[in-house]
Amino acid sequence: MAFDGDQLSALAAVVHEGSFDAAAQRLHVTPSAVSQRIKALEQQVGRVLVLRTRPCRPTDDGEVLVRLAGQMELLGRDAMAQLVPAPGASRAAPSSRRLPVAVNDDSMSTWFPAAVADLPADVLLDLRREDQELSADLLRDGTVMAAVTADPRAVQGCRVRRLGAMRYLAVAAPDRRDRWFADGLGAEVFAAAPLLAFNREDGLQERFVASVVGRRTTTPHVHYVPSQSAFVGLVExxxxxxxxxxxAAAPLISAGALVEIRAGRHLDVPLYWQHWALRTPTLDDLTERVVRAAAKALRPVRRHGPPSTAG
Amino acid sequence: MAFDGDQLSALAAVVHEGSFDAAAQRLHVTPSAVSQRIKALEQQVGRVLVLRTRPCRPTDDGEVLVRLAGQMELLGRDAMAQLVPAPGASRAAPSSRRLPVAVNDDSMSTWFPAAVADLPADVLLDLRREDQELSADLLRDGTVMAAVTADPRAVQGCRVRRLGAMRYLAVAAPDRRDRWFADGLGAEVFAAAPLLAFNREDGLQERFVASVVGRRTTTPHVHYVPSQSAFVGLVExxxxxxxxxxxAAAPLISAGALVEIRAGRHLDVPLYWQHWALRTPTLDDLTERVVRAAAKALRPVRRHGPPSTAG
Incomplete structure (x- = not known):
């Protein structure tokens, strides 16, 4: 079945912008042109593709076509870049390729920048923080074409690749470690010590406590600090x-600003590169850069066996 | 009109958790108890307070009562803390006071941690990043009791206080500055130079260009990087x-890792402390800490006149 590029773009614009009016503005056409294109597309496939809610939401069928729209756009731009010699950084960018990628926050603030620092000049990044929306949702509805995530479950239409494991250490300021953990590392001690979590979904601290104490215990004194730099600053x-x-912890431990609560005990969190099952030079190049940067910064993960939780 | 504390808590829990079931779990009661409390509250005020959608959303009247619930909870806990001698950090925390505060990302990753690093041991932070949701919405629906924001418009039921201005410098890696801006700082040059923005709502770069060029111009080569540390790392x-x-820029400029595109030219963005119009020792203490830390880190703002956009 052949799809009309303008119709697919109209659908993608409505879903990404949230309304027919905003989509029309972005596409420089009238709202009624947007509406006609989407109706034509819905007639072609015989399904409703977008719910006329506020904001507009794609149906399941709509999601498939929004993803298709993004893939076709990328393929078209990659083809253009191969037809015309790639313009240098000093040209206006009608054919520059935008890479929408979701990245979990700890990767974003540590190793991921090294992967994208030297992108070709005609590629533009559009990074999203995974803690704002689940990367699976963003991949499914076509908002992003790839994601760095701790979620190993492949999204429909995507491929998954292991990147390695991010190692986490349990740390505190030296005087606080001495004060809070003077009586050892029992359940009572952890129940009384104040701790930081990134947000309510962040279960790393509880997993560490469980791995040390040997069972799940409550840690009621939790501060929520959803910013990596503020998090480290406030632990310090x-x-x-x-x-x-x-x-992030190693240089601060060397400088004496942080100490491990229990030296040698850590959590390893495997990270994955999920990307559209689509071969284009731009996406292949990005995958290669991400895999290379991850290999330098992350720990190798064994292929089999349960997630590692202790050192 | 006297309100029932359990009924208000049920309403707040449904709005914050998103469903009657999740609220019931948090409150350790049955979903039907939650439902009965909310129905009783709705009968008392004669209005619908919460829409039974997924997730559940408060009506305008519901928002007023959710805010009331948070305020009453804080007042109650502050009263408890005055009745009973404040427990040390080494006690379980049934009476610890949680402070939900929204903070804009650049403040979160720079000066704000200093404001809250020495909070009393029985106060727990619940920080939210303002870029995820507008602080005005979070204040209005009672999710946060205070916010650091660039938005000067007082939210209903809140007080606004100027904190000072965050100064922004336009910077680049030295070799890139030499390459991209070899031909001066005209509109053509800015149209060709790649730039980073935090997200689509971030208009700082465009404001800087307009202040240098003398008019608005297009800057098509935009990378979106919604993380302060990744942002600085990728500029570097x-x-x-x-x-x-x-x-954040000053130490990197001193170290020769960044240079200003135009020395002495900057943007000052005034920041405000918006908080519930409610006097409690916990909130007063937090306000004092925030104002003190801001005074150290931010630039003074003139009381009158338009926002400063040039140096």
């Missing part, structure tokens, strides 16, 4: 203890 | 130029 300032990526 | 790595808070 002594507000609580917390799980910090080894790559 | 040479992906594009961008507006970076002076407090």
């Amino acid at each position: 300032a002594g507000l609580g203890w917390g799980m910090v990526p080894e790559v | 790595a040479g992906l594009g130029w961008g507006m970076v808070p002076e407090v």
Whole structure:
């Protein structure tokens, strides 16, 4: 079945912008042109594709076609770039390729920038933080074409690749470690010590406590700090203890600003690269860069066996 | 009109958790108990308070009562803390007071941690990033009791206080500045130079360009990087130029890792402390800490006149 590129773009614009009016503005056409294109597309496939709600939401069938729209756009731009010699950075960018990618916050603030620092000049990044929306949803509805995520379950239409594991250490300011953990590392001690979590979905601290104590225990004194730099800064300032990526913690441990609560004990969280099952030079190049940067910064993960939780 | 504390808590739990079932879990009661409390409250005020959607949403009247619930909870806990001597950090925390506060990302990753690093041990932080939801919405529906925001418009039921201005510098890696801006700072040059923006709502870069060029111009080569540390790291790595808070840029400029695109030219963005119009010791103490930390880190703002856009 052949699809009309303008119709697919209209659908994608309505879903991404949230309304027919905003889509029309972005596409520089009238709202009624947008409406006609989507109706024509819905007649072609014989299904409703977008719910006329506020904001507009795609149906399941609509999601498939929004993803298709993004894939076709990328393929078209990649083809253009191969037809015309790639323009240097000093040209206006009608044919520049935008890469929408979701990245989990700890990767974003540690190793991921190295993967994309030297992108070709005609490629533009559009990064999303995974803690704002689930990367699976963003992949499914076509908002992003790839994601760095701890979620190993392949999204329909996507391929999954292991990147390695991010290692987390349990750390605190030295004087706080001495004060809070003077009586050892029992359940009572953890129940009384203040700790930091990224947000309510962040279960790393509880997993660490369970791995040390040997069972799940309650940790009622939780501060929620959803920013990696604020998180590390407040652990250093002594507000609580917390799980910090080894790559961020190591220099602070060397400088004596942080100490491990229990040296040698860590959590390894495997990370995955999920991307559209689509071969284009731009996406292949990005995958290669991400895999290379991850191999330098992350720990190797064994192919089989349960997630590692102890050192 | 006297309100029932359990009924208000049930309403707040449904709005914050998104469903009657999740609210019931949090409150350790049955879903039907939650439903009965909310029906009783709706009968008392004669209005629908919560829409039974997925997730459940408060009506306008519901928002007023959710805010009331949060305020009454805080007042009650503050009263408890005054009745009973404040427990040390080493006690379980039935009476610990949770402070939900929205903070804009650049403040979160620079000066704000210093404001809250030494909170009393029985106060727990619940920080939210303002870029995820507008702080006005979070204040209105009672999710947060205070916010650091660039929005000067007082939310109903809140007080606004100026904190000072965050100064932003336009910076790039030295070799990139030499390459991209060799021909001066005209509209053509800015149209060709790649730049970083935090997200689509981030208009700082465009404002800087307009202030230098003298009119609005297009800057098509935009990378979106919604993480302060990744943003600075990628500017340093040479992906594009961008507006970076002076407090974050200054050490990198001293170290020779970044240079200003135009020395002495900056943008000052006034920041405000919006908080519930409610006097409690916990909130007063937090306000004092925030104002003190802001005074150290931010620039003074003149009381009158338009926002400063040039140096």
